[in-house]
Amino acid sequence: MSSIKSLFVTPLYHAxxxxxxxxxxxxxxxxxxxxxxxxxxxxxxxxxxxxxxxYTSYASLTDLGWRFPIFADLIKVLDAHVGAFVxxxxxxxxxxxxxxxxxxxxxxxxxxxxxxxxxxxxxxSGTTYVAMPEGASAIRFEDPRHPxxxxxxxxxxxxxxxxxxxxxxxxxxGDVLLWESWLRHEVPMNMAEDDRxxxxxxxxxxx
Numbered sequence: 743m744s745s746i747k748s749l750f751v752t753p754l755y756h757a758x759x760x761x762x763x764x765x766x767x768x769x770x771x772x773x774x775x776x777x778x779x780x781x782x783x784x785x786x787x788x789x790x791x792x793x794x795x796x797y798t799s800y801a802s803l804t805d806l807g808w809r810f811p812i813f814a815d816l817i818k819v820l821d822a823h824v825g826a827f828v829x830x831x832x833x834x835x836x837x838x839x840x841x842x843x844x845x846x847x848x849x850x851x852x853x854x855x856x857x858x859x860x861x862x863x864x865x866x867s868g869t870t871y872v873a874m875p876e877g878a879s880a881i882r883f884e885d886p887r888h889p890x891x892x893x894x895x896x897x898x899x900x901x902x903x904x905x906x907x908x909x910x911x912x913x914x915x916g917d918v919l920l921w922e923s924w925l926r927h928e929v930p931m932n933m934a935e936d937d938r939x940x941x942x943x944x945x946x947x948x949x
Contacts, residue, residue, distance in 0.1 A: 748904065752886060755827040755920035756911065759870060762822035766815060768915050772872045774812050775847045775939050778803070795854030796937065800846040807845065816870070816941065817842060820918065824866055824945050827920045838948050840865055845943040850879075850932045858884065858928035864944035868920035871913045872941060877934035880912040881919065884926040 759766050778799060779785070785802035788794070792801075799806065806813040821842065828840050843864055850856065861867040869881070885907050897907055913919055921927070923944065932938045 752883075752925060753827075753831065753922070754883065754911070754925075755823070755830075755868075755918075756913070757823060757918055758916050759816075759819050759823075759918055760916070762826065763819035764815060766812065766819060766916070768872060770812055771816065771941075772939055774810055775849065775872055775941070778806075778810070778847060779849055795856075796851045797849040798846055800844075800848075800942075803846070804844060806847070813845070813941075817845065820845075820868070820870070820943060823918055824868070824920060827866065831922075835947065840945045841948045843944040843946040845941060848938075848940045848942055850929065850938040850940075852932055852935050852937075854938075855879075855931045856929035858882075858926050860926050861923040861944050863946065864923035865947050866920055866945040867923040867925075867943070868918060869913075869940045869942045870918040871915050871939075873937060873939035874913065874915050875934040875936035875938065877932075878936075878938040879930045879932050879934075880910040882928050882930060883909045883911065883921070884928075886925060888926075 779797040782797075782799060782802055785797060785799050788801040789797055803809070807817045808814070824840060833840075848856070848869075888907055897905055903909060911919065929938075
């Protein structure tokens with residue numbers, strides 16, 4: 743008797759921040775992100791030099807948790823979420839831990855995009871959402887087998903989610919998404935008039 747089973751799953755963790763740790767005030771977090779962006783001249787200069795739409799602190803600020811108490815609180819909550827996700831992945835960590843590597847702010851204005859990419863040298867990547875105005879773009883994940891599909895026909899529009907080539911996830915303010923860092927993802931054009939604000943992060947295998 744024939745059987746079909748799914749192999750090599752691609753896990754995506756989706757939760758609200760308050761499931762682990764103390765609640766984070768989204769209004770205070772949004773105000774902090776906007777204030778940091780306004781004052782971070784090095785980050786603004788990097789964005790301009792690299793034609794990055796809006797603002798990111800990725801290349802300028804590496805110590806948000808030390809500078810701002812609300813980011814220290816956020817990191818504690820994210821540590822708990824990442825720990826819960828890692829527990830489901832059956833990693834053999836050899837006594838080592840998965841720890842925060844970096845964390846940064848993203849402010850994407852109307853018309854801004856963040857093209858498809860992965861996060862090399864990290865284990866777990868993710869984003870928590872600070873401001874998602876109506877019309878703000880979802881995050882799009884790409885099937886990691888896509889480059890190897892060769893002559894495969896396209897999937898039908900009503901294909902099961904597990905078989906789609908691209909999957910869009912529309913998170914809400916206060917949500918957190920986690921995935922393994924090799925998973926290719928992008929943010930399509932922000933069609934909202936207001937800024938789409940998020941905080942992204944990478945976790946590494948501690949040496």
